[in-house]
Amino acid sequence: MNTYGLATIVKNEEITAGIWKMELAASEIAHTAEPGQFIMLYPLDKRNLLARPTSLSAISEKSVTIVYRIAGKGTKQFSQLQKNDSIRIMGPLGNGFTLPDQATKSIVVGGGLGIPPLLELSNRNSKSCCFWWADAISLINTLRGMKVDIHKRKPVLANRIGGYSGPGIMPVALRMVYEVCHSVDVPVIGMGGISIYEDDNTFIFASLRTAGD
Ligand SMILES: Cc1cc2nc3c(=O)[nH]c(=O)nc-3n(C[C@H](O)[C@H](O)[C@H](O)COP(=O)(O)OP(=O)(O)OC[C@H]3O[C@@H](n4cnc5c(N)ncnc54)[C@H](O)[C@@H]3O)c2cc1C
Known part of the structure; x- marks a missing residue:
């Protein structure tokens, strides 16, 4: 109605x-x-x-x-x-979209302001994912983290949650760069947790389509 x-x-x-x-x-x-x-x-x-x-x-x-x-x-x-x-x-x-069968894997592709309505469509199907056009992708820089000062009994960051970086996140960044490089054709800029020069090369290795094969 x-x-x-x-x-x-x-x-x-x-x-x-x-x-x-x-x-x-x-x-x-x-x-x-x-x-x-x-x-x-x-x-x-x-x-x-x-x-x-x-x-x-x-x-x-x-x-x-x-x-x-x-x-x-x-x-x-x-x-x-x-x-x-x-x-x-x-x-x-309006008529709305025809919802795909829940068992069907679907990829929803849109561009510009055509993307927002696709987000709800994508939410309705656990097997679907939503893409939009990008010239390049950068990931991951930091992960969302939190730190608590237990003596003061309050979060250290004013916003409570903030970007966490450092060598500890590098395996996560590498995994994500590896997975994304194997899923898309656009350039991927890998970053996050790099502390020594070998880390740069490790990102390059992870981005190779043949990495680990
Ligand atoms: C089904 C449907 C869904 C939509 N969904 C979205 C959505 O999800 N998100 C979204 O952002 N938009 C959406 N739109 C578009 C959105 O409705 C319009 O952008 C909006 O109505 C513009 O209203 P406005 O009052 O801001 O612009 P208006 O003032 O009506 O101007 C619209 C355009 O006309 C130009 N214009 C105005 N007056 C003149 C004049 N005298 N001479 C020359 N040019 C003029 C303006 O510069 C502007 O580019 C949708 C449209 C439809 C039909």
Whole structure:
């Protein structure tokens, strides 16, 4: 069923230059929405009469998430919305994607803003993975880690979680470089945990298609 009403902003953040991700509390829409469907968002300034269509990139129990590019007046206004603000929306609309059989392995490929709606499609099938075009891939630099000062009984990092590097992560970095180099054809930049010059050569070895054969 298609619903029209006010939705509350849960989160609205710029994820890269000019591209924003907005989560909206909209449980009625979330209950019926399917991957590939879209919602209409009404600009706050009533002089912009028409609602703007935006695809759903994630659907959870009580909320839906969209990823949008600032193209003109309407999307500019959306980017100014803050947590707990309200916006008029309507949806879900459109036919949605045909979901692949759960037993089928599928690769979902998209580009640009065609990617966000594929993420929910990919989530629905545990055997699928989602790709987008890249000229090169760099990995892994650091792993997300945490350190606790047990005497002060609090995390050492102000953000609690941060990038952890050093020789200890190199076997993980190597494994990932090896696996990715054997899965994609674009250049791969291997980094993470390098401390001596032999480590560079080890990354080069791992990147060889014949490594370990
Ligand atoms: C089904 C569907 C799903 C979509 N999903 C997404 C999505 O997931 N993410 C996303 O980012 N976008 C999506 N879009 C596109 C999105 O709807 C538009 O980018 C959005 O409506 C633009 O609204 P706006 O008010 O920001 O831009 P507008 O102000 O309407 O401007 C749109 C374009 O027209 C140009 N323009 C405006 N006025 C003039 C003028 N007078 N003269 C010349 N040019 C002008 C602007 O520069 C801009 O390039 C989707 C569209 C559809 C149809």
